[in-house]
Amino acid sequence: MAVSDDRxxxxxxxxxxxxxxxxxxxxxSFLAGETAVxxxxxxxxxxxxxxxxxxRDGEWGTFSTRTLxxxxxxxxxxxxxxxxxxxxxxxxxxxxxxxxxDAAGRLTLHLVLTIRRDVRLCRAGFTLLHPIAGLAGEKxxxxxxxxxxxxxxxxxxxxxxxxxxxxxxLRYAVGGSAVDIAMAGDRFEMEDQRNWTDASYxxxxxxxxxxxxxxxxxxxxxxxxxxxxxxxxGRAGGSAEQAGLRLVRSTGERFPELALAVxxxxxxATALPPALAGLRRLVRLDLRQAPAxxxxxxxxxxxxxxxxxxxxxxxxxxxxxxxxxxEAxxxxxVVPQHVMALPAAYLKSYxxxxxxxxxxxxxxxxxxxxxxxxxxxxxxxxxTNFTELNRCRPDPAxxxxxxxxTAAIVHAADDLSVFQTLEALPxxxxxxxxxxxxxxxxxxxxxxxxxxxxxxxxLAKNPAGRRVTMTDADPRMGSLFGAAWLVGxxxxxxxxxxxxxxxxxxxxxxxxxxGPQGPAPGLHVLRWLAxxxxxxxxxxxxxxxxxxxxxxxxxxxxxxxxxxxxxxVPQQVEWAGDARLAVLDAGAVRAAxxxxxxxxxxxxxxxxPLSLPPYAVAFVAFNSLPGGAS
Numbered sequence: 001m002a003v004s005d006d007r008x009x010x011x012x013x014x015x016x017x018x019x020x021x022x023x024x025x026x027x028x029s030f031l032a033g034e035t036a037v038x039x040x041x042x043x044x045x046x047x048x049x050x051x052x053x054x055x056r057d058g059e060w061g062t063f064s065t066r067t068l069x070x071x072x073x074x075x076x077x078x079x080x081x082x083x084x085x086x087x088x089x090x091x092x093x094x095x096x097x098x099x100x101x102d103a104a105g106r107l108t109l110h111l112v113l114t115i116r117r118d119v120r121l122c123r124a125g126f127t128l129l130h131p132i133a134g135l136a137g138e139k140x141x142x143x144x145x146x147x148x149x150x151x152x153x154x155x156x157x158x159x160x161x162x163x164x165x166x167x168x169x170l171r172y173a174v175g176g177s178a179v180d181i182a183m184a185g186d187r188f189e190m191e192d193q194r195n196w197t198d199a200s201y202x203x204x205x206x207x208x209x210x211x212x213x214x215x216x217x218x219x220x221x222x223x224x225x226x227x228x229x230x231x232x233x234g235r236a237g238g239s240a241e242q243a244g245l246r247l248v249r250s251t252g253e254r255f256p257e258l259a260l261a262v263x264x265x266x267x268x269a270t271a272l273p274p275a276l277a278g279l280r281r282l283v284r285l286d287l288r289q290a291p292a293x294x295x296x297x298x299x300x301x302x303x304x305x306x307x308x309x310x311x312x313x314x315x316x317x318x319x320x321x322x323x324x325x326x327e328a329x330x331x332x333x334v335v336p337q338h339v340m341a342l343p344a345a346y347l348k349s350y351x352x353x354x355x356x357x358x359x360x361x362x363x364x365x366x367x368x369x370x371x372x373x374x375x376x377x378x379x380x381x382x383x384t385n386f387t388e389l390n391r392c393r394p395d396p397a398x399x400x401x402x403x404x405x406t407a408a409i410v411h412a413a414d415d416l417s418v419f420q421t422l423e424a425l426p427x428x429x430x431x432x433x434x435x436x437x438x439x440x441x442x443x444x445x446x447x448x449x450x451x452x453x454x455x456x457x458x459l460a461k462n463p464a465g466r467r468v469t470m471t472d473a474d475p476r477m478g479s480l481f482g483a484a485w486l487v488g489x490x491x492x493x494x495x496x497x498x499x500x501x502x503x504x505x506x507x508x509x510x511x512x513x514x515g516p517q518g519p520a521p522g523l524h525v526l527r528w529l530a531x532x533x534x535x536x537x538x539x540x541x542x543x544x545x546x547x548x549x550x551x552x553x554x555x556x557x558x559x560x561x562x563x564x565x566x567x568x569v570p571q572q573v574e575w576a577g578d579a580r581l582a583v584l585d586a587g588a589v590r591a592a593x594x595x596x597x598x599x600x601x602x603x604x605x606x607x608x609p610l611s612l613p614p615y616a617v618a619f620v621a622f623n624s625l626p627g628g629a630s
Contacts, residue, residue: 009517009589010615011415012479013465017568018414021072023080026103028230032082034067038416042105043234045177049129049200049420050412051226053111055093058120058213059456062413062469063088065095078103092119093216105230113222120213125186125224129193129200130154132424134174143169145187154201155192158431160390161352164190167203175235185224194431195387196410199423211351211455244574244608246627247538247551247559255532255552256493259306259502261445264289266508268297271519273596275527277303282444282502283336284308284383287321288344297506298334306338306500307376308383308444309369313343313359322372338442340379340403341369349388349454366398379403380436383444384454385410386428389435396436401499404432405444405451408485409474413467415481418448419566422488422548429496442500446489447510448482449474472509480586483521484615487564488548490529494537503529518593521584521617528562528599528619535560538625547571547612559622565612573618574609575626581606585616 007014020031020038031038036052055063070084079102087094098110113124137156143149145168154172155163167188170181186205193202205224207214259280262268281303285291287310298305309325311318322341329336343365345357362380370378380394381403389404396402406428408421433441445451449472453459462473476482486503493501504526505511512520535552538559543549546569551561565571582602584592592598599619608626610618 006586008479009586010480012475012477012482013467015464015466018416020416023101025078025080025101027234028101028103028105028107030101030107032072032099034070034084035065037099037109040107040228042177042179042230042232045134045175045234046131047172047174047177047179047230048181048228049131050417051109051126051128053095053097053113053126054123055088055113056121056123058122059453059458060122060470061456061460063090063093064466064468065089087116092117093124107228107230109226111222111224115216115218115220117218119216121216122211122213123204123207124216124222125205126183126226127202127204128181128226129198129202130172131174132194132199132201132427135172135201136427138174139172140164141171142167143171143182157434158194158386158390158427159192160195160387162189162191163201164203170203173232177230177232177234180229180231182227183224184227185222193411194424194427195390196385197406197408197421197424197428198411198417199420202411244542244576244627245549245563246541246575247561247622247625248541248627249536249553249625250539251495251537253495253497253537255529255535255537255550256498256501257533258526258530259500261502261505261510262296262298263505263508264291264296266505266511268507271513272506273523273527275530276523279530280304280306280500281506282306282308282500284310285325286310286344287325288312291325293328293332298332305334305336307336307340307373309339309341310344310347310383311341311360311365311368313345313357315360315364315368318343318360318365318368319371322368326372336373336376338379338401339369339373339376340381340383341365342383346382346388346392347384347452347454349384350391352391362392362394363398366394377401377440379442384452386432388454389432393435396439399436399439401440401442402432402436403442403444405502406446407450408448409450409469409471411469413469413474415467415568418476418485419488419546422485422492422566425489425492426496429493429498433496440499441497443498443502445502445505445510447474447504448476448485449509451510477510477522478512478514478520480521480584480589480617481615483525483584483617484548484564484566486522486525486529487550487562487617488566490562491540491548491550494539494550517590519596521589521592524584524592524599524619525562525617528560532560542627544571544573547573554621557624559620559625561620561622563610563612563618563620565614565616568614570614571612572609573612576608577622577624577626578605578607579620579622579626580604581610581618581620583610583612583616583618585613
């Protein structure tokens with residue numbers, strides 16, 4: 001297979017992945033790329049997840065940049081230096097970035113941005129990401145601009161507002177390794193990025209107009225410096241050897257029901273496999289416009305239907321809209337089982353201490369929905385991300401279930417960041433569950449791409465099919481990468497007792513019936529997951545870090561599992577016992593697209609270990625539980 005074909009099968013785009021070089025300077029190590037420094041570790045403990053310098057436009061999109069000049073070198077003492085000159089592709093901002101690091105544990109980064117012509121920006125400058133593993137709930141020392149210090153902790157539950165402000169420096173430790181970070185050139189504050197499924201806390205320079213755009217004038221400069229000092233002996237001892245994959249019965253939890261999202265304006269799929277045709281439809285309608293219900297292809301007496309309704313901001317108007325819809329659906333023979341209604345103003349995001357809408361509230365919309373659809377369960381929450389739910393929490397007494405969606409490319413769109421979002425999901429689920437512990441938890445559309453933009457005027461266009469933030473046209477949805485990410489998301493729901501999971505759409509930008517080489521690899525994943533609905537979940541043990549496993553009990557003491565490699569390097573998975581399996585890798589994408597029953601055709605007896613190429617997915621039917629108790 002040609003490189004371009006292989007890349008398109010794996011990522012859905014010809015754009016090459018972000019290139020990262022591993023730099024090791026004694027106990028200090030990091031991954032260096034053109035636009036970011038990643039996985040900064042001391043004695044093997046990750047202390048800083050990333051430092052980059054995005055330039056965010058007036059709608060919170062990220063300007064693409066092009067490198068004009070770059071150079072990397074090592075000095076006689078073994079230190080490392082890197083410099084880069086660049087400009088935004090549309091030419092409004094020019095920049096210079098410099099990095100210096102040494103084995104003594106000192107890392108310095110310097111950035112100068114020059115505004116060439118007037119431009120609206122929301123942010124421009126350094127952002128630092130701090131990992132959540134080892135830091136959630138742990139001590140944090142904040143250095144103030146006047147030199148004073150304050151003590152706090154990294155939030156354990158996801159904070160809806162900024163957990164730290166007025167920052168000139170930070171000090172904290174992970175596993176016997178510590179970092180002292182000094183910041184110059186701007187005021188900084190921190191937000192809990194787990195709100196957007198980022199697996200990090202983020203510290204960033206703040207403007208006077210934050211979170212709103214500001215006008216940057218031609219000739220202005222933004223200059224910032226970060227100085228990081230690392231210390232400590234690190235964690236004693238090494239990590240335990242993997243004992244091989246084991247599946248154990250321990251939770252009594254069932255795999256959730258699956259749904260397919262439907263929205264006016266999205267084309268409907270013409271060839272859903274029979275296994276998916278009967279899945280619940282989660283239909284979104286904007287009742288500020290007269291919805292063309294017949295064009296949605298709503299299943300009249302087949303698949304069950306749930307509704308997500310965008311309504312007006314006036315209470316009387318909401319009542320008319322919902323009653324009119326109820327009558328129209330009844331005429332079509334459609335009886336929705338779950339209804340979530342939200343005033344349109346709440347599709348946007350508001351800071352907890354900001355100015356909130358003055359019209360009808362979400363509670364008003366829920367009450368009107370209950371009157372219009374008395375036979376349905378009425379939901380509360382958000383039609384966007386967990387962020388908006390966390391900042392506007394419903395009264396559990398007024399709802400029958402809790403809901404929200406997710407998107408993996410709000411802040412970053414590189415491959416590593418997208419898979420890292422899966423680390424934050426268990427904490428999102430736990431934080432949401434705590435809001436309404438006695439109510440069912442039903443997830444709306446959860447995808448790599450963004451369905452809407454609560455933070456700006458609209459979504460980013462992506463005609464070239466690149467890795468960009470805040471777009472609904474992420475090319476990886478239809479690729480092998482997207483299939484592996486679906487497995488990872490499904491695996492991350494373990495233990496959250498989620499009732500409904502919406503991983504894809506019946507058609508449109510989040511549909512799986514079309515990909516760069518035909519039906520998407522994720523369609524096979526969705527079929528396999530559909531067969532797991534309602535089955536007893538099994539807990540995987542002994543799984544390598546970047547491998548994701550979702551498994552349920554099968555007949556006669558066996559198990560059905562999906563095993564995905566969520567990384568760009570091969571992974572080996574070992575287990576004891578026999579199984580039938582099929583491996584979907586980049587070389588098999590074309591054949592899998594040609595045959596809806598490719599998995600069944602390909603399943604063959606095999607004994608571990610299993611070597612999984614980058615982003616490959618294994619479909620596994622275990623004859624008995626590997627290493628577990630049946």
